[in-house]
Structure formats: C-alpha cells, structure tokens
Amino acid sequence: MEEKAKIILDGKTFEFPIIVGTENEKAIDITNLRSETSYITLDNGFGNTGSCTSGITFLDGETGILRYRGIPIEQMAEKSTFVETSYLLIYGEFPQRQKLDEFAHSLKIHADLHPDMLKFFDGYPTTGHPMGLLSAMVCSLSGYYPELLNTEPTQEDIRTTAAELLSKVCTITAYTYKKSMGEPFVAPRRDFEYIPNFLHMMFSSPHQPYKMMEEVVSALETVLILHADHEQNCSTSTVRLVGSSWANLFASISAGVCALWGPLHGGANQQVVEMFEEIQKAGGDIQKFIDRAKDPKDSYRLMGFGHRVYKNFDPRSKIIKEKAHELFAKLGIHDPLLDIAVRLEEAVLKDDYFTQRKLYPNVDFYSGIIYRAIGIPTVMFPVMFAIGRMPGWIAHWKEMKENSKSKIGRPRQIYTGERVRDYIPMEQR
Numbered sequence: 001m002e003e004k005a006k007i008i009l010d011g012k013t014f015e016f017p018i019i020v021g022t023e024n025e026k027a028i029d030i031t032n033l034r035s036e037t038s039y040i041t042l043d044n045g046f047g048n049t050g051s052c053t054s055g056i057t058f059l060d061g062e063t064g065i066l067r068y069r070g071i072p073i074e075q076m077a078e079k080s081t082f083v084e085t086s087y088l089l090i091y092g093e094f095p096q097r098q099k100l101d102e103f104a105h106s107l108k109i110h111a112d113l114h115p116d117m118l119k120f121f122d123g124y125p126t127t128g129h130p131m132g133l134l135s136a137m138v139c140s141l142s143g144y145y146p147e148l149l150n151t152e153p154t155q156e157d158i159r160t161t162a163a164e165l166l167s168k169v170c171t172i173t174a175y176t177y178k179k180s181m182g183e184p185f186v187a188p189r190r191d192f193e194y195i196p197n198f199l200h201m202m203f204s205s206p207h208q209p210y211k212m213m214e215e216v217v218s219a220l221e222t223v224l225i226l227h228a229d230h231e232q233n234c235s236t237s238t239v240r241l242v243g244s245s246w247a248n249l250f251a252s253i254s255a256g257v258c259a260l261w262g263p264l265h266g267g268a269n270q271q272v273v274e275m276f277e278e279i280q281k282a283g284g285d286i287q288k289f290i291d292r293a294k295d296p297k298d299s300y301r302l303m304g305f306g307h308r309v310y311k312n313f314d315p316r317s318k319i320i321k322e323k324a325h326e327l328f329a330k331l332g333i334h335d336p337l338l339d340i341a342v343r344l345e346e347a348v349l350k351d352d353y354f355t356q357r358k359l360y361p362n363v364d365f366y367s368g369i370i371y372r373a374i375g376i377p378t379v380m381f382p383v384m385f386a387i388g389r390m391p392g393w394i395a396h397w398k399e400m401k402e403n404s405k406s407k408i409g410r411p412r413q414i415y416t417g418e419r420v421r422d423y424i425p426m427e428q429r
C-alpha cells in the first residue's frame, strides 16, 4: 500500500503522498496542502523544503557523501577533468572520446569576447568588485547572442549557450584581472586546453608567456571539480528560481553570480584568507578570533567553518586540504597563512562550541590558500568559485527547463504587518 503522511488540522485528518528518492531520501509532497487545508508551511531558510526533484547531485550531509550523477566526489577529483565533469553534470553521462573532444573544442571556439564587450572593462571602476562586473557581463551576453534567447530553447541553443558561458567566464575573469593590474589583455589560445588557457590569459604578458606547471594545472583542476555542483545551494536555487520565470540562461546565471557573491556563500573564500591575514597581523593569536566567534553578543563568524548540510565533515574540504599540502610541497613554497589555517582548524575541532554545533571546515577553508599559491588575488576568489560552479548552474537550469512539470517559483508568506486601516492625510500624521 502506498505510504501517506497524515496531518491533523482543526480535528480533520489530511493525507499527503510520500516521495522517495533513489537514495531513499523521503519527502512529504505538500503540493495540495493549501488547496485542501488553507494552511501553508513556514520554513525559514528552506532547511526542510525540497524545491524540486533532481538527478544531478546527491549529497548526504550526515555521512559526508557527495556524488555527481552517482559518481563519488573523491573519484571525480582524482580521475576526471573539469571539462569532463562539466559534460557529465550538464548532459548526465560520461562522454565518449569524440563527444568529449567536440565539447572541449566548443569551449575553445567560444572563448573570445565580442570586441564591443571589451569596452565594459573601461567603464568599470578598478576598485569595483569583480563579481559585480562578472554578473553584469554574463547578463549582457544576452544582448550579443539574441538568437539564443528562445523561451523554448532547442538542444542546440542550450549546447551553444552552455559553451559560451563555460568558456567566456574564464576570459571575463582573466581580463578583469589584467584590467586591475593595468596590463594588456592576453587573448585566449585555441591550442590550449581549458585550464592552461585560463592561466595563460591570467598570467602571460605579450613578452613573457606564463610558465605552465603541471602541479598548478592539476591543483586548479581539482578545486574547480570540487566546486562544480552542490545541489540546491543558494546560488543554484537562485538560478532555478530566476529561470522558472522562463528568463534566459544568461540572465539566470547572472543572478546566480550575485547570490554566490555573499560572504555566507561563495564570498567566504575571500573572507577566509582575509581572516588569516588578520590573524597574522594580530601576531597569530587564533584564540582571540575563536573567542570572538563564540561570543553570542558578537555577530562575528569564523569564515570557512560550518555548512547548512554537512554536519559531520565536508568531503570537499578533506580533498582540498590534501591538494593544498601537495601543491605547496611540490612547488617548494611556504605560506605562513597555511600554518595559520592548520592551527585554526586543529583548535576549532577541539572546541566544544564548534563540535556541539557540528561546525567543520568547509570547501572555502583551504581553496583560497591554493588560489593564493597560484597568484590569484584575494578579491577574485569568489570569481574562481563562479568558474567552478558554472556547469552546476547550467545543469540545473537545463534540468528545470526540460521538466514539463516545472512551475514558476513563487513562495507564500505569513503576513505580520498592520491590519486594514485608513489612509492618513499629511496634516494628521
């Protein structure tokens, strides 16, 4: 017999279907709750609310499991590339060699920016945050590719738009960096693969090609793979919500970039390294910072700790920590901030405040250390997160678009304002 959830309201019993996912995750389907009972549910921060069914990423925060299309993140990080991971997330299956080559090629041929878009960089203040520029430019791509804006896009439209976004996000990022440094732009090269091409645009100069190091490419590959998707996080939910109004993929992802920017989400990697620098400036006294984070009267938080879903450990942080140590050992560099990170992590993991609240290092805790070692400035860390998350955003928008049952996202509310009252003329206020 089909299992049902029973809800008793005003003495009357209502039944709602139970939905079970492939990993035995259970949900009460309350689609008809309001029409049958006139009640709604209230769930601050959506901690208990499923906004959709999805076949892209599985995450179990209690046991620290993360899988892309069923593949454990540990295997993806060790064996895949970011381009292959992107294909898997967006199209659902591993590509055959020829398909992968075609996909990689499409990323190369779409990397150039329209010459008119280069003027954007002139108009943006050098002190402006790169996430603002990224969001504006991603949205503006819609103006340059009107042929891709069908409200019912074909598979070909989606393929092209995805390639535009995945490749142009690197070019926009590299040019933003060059502009901030007062250096000339370095055009993408079609004979370079995705990550080497990004590093080339970032760090080559007209007279001095960037010295490509396998260790750096591999570290960046891993970091981007780890960021590629994380099911219904704040930015991905934003992409889906905006896209649910049939807004185009460029507009939806531009909104996702803005959601990612916040310090509680993708902006955290920047804040983490700034926190390490502050600790360093304060003479390395980590306890002072821990005490501040524990003080209930102070809103200060230790950045890079805690996660809405992971309540045991974040599997990405484990991989990224190992990668950071490996990169530093291979490059023979020593960053005092890495020492601070290790000491802070050790102290936090022994502290009751953090263990009781299940606050463990998250993906942002070590990613910034790797970006720093590569030479990426702190202010650009959230942009690196955006490059990594791009395939996930695209995959979710595509999945939502292809689901004939998708509806416009429109939550309800419980109104707590004034009851009806009369307009008050100015002289009586």
Ligand code: CMC
Pocket (backbone or CB within 6 Å): 045, 230, 233, 263, 264, 265, 266, 268, 293, 294, 300, 301, 302, 303, 304, 305, 306, 307, 308, 309, 357, 359, 362, 363, 364
């Ligand atoms: N430092 C100190 N206390 C914390 C922290 C922290 N980093 N995170 C949570 N807490 C406390 C919080 O004050 C609360 O305490 P109490 O129960 O006494 O009021 C308790 O832990 C639960 O916190 P919450 O804010 O209700 O938890 P949440 O699930 O709503 O928030 C979070 C999750 C990631 C926003 C939060 O842990 C946080 O702000 N962390 C720091 C920012 C950060 O590193 N963000 C990156 C997340 S991973 C990358 C991504 O996917 O975006």
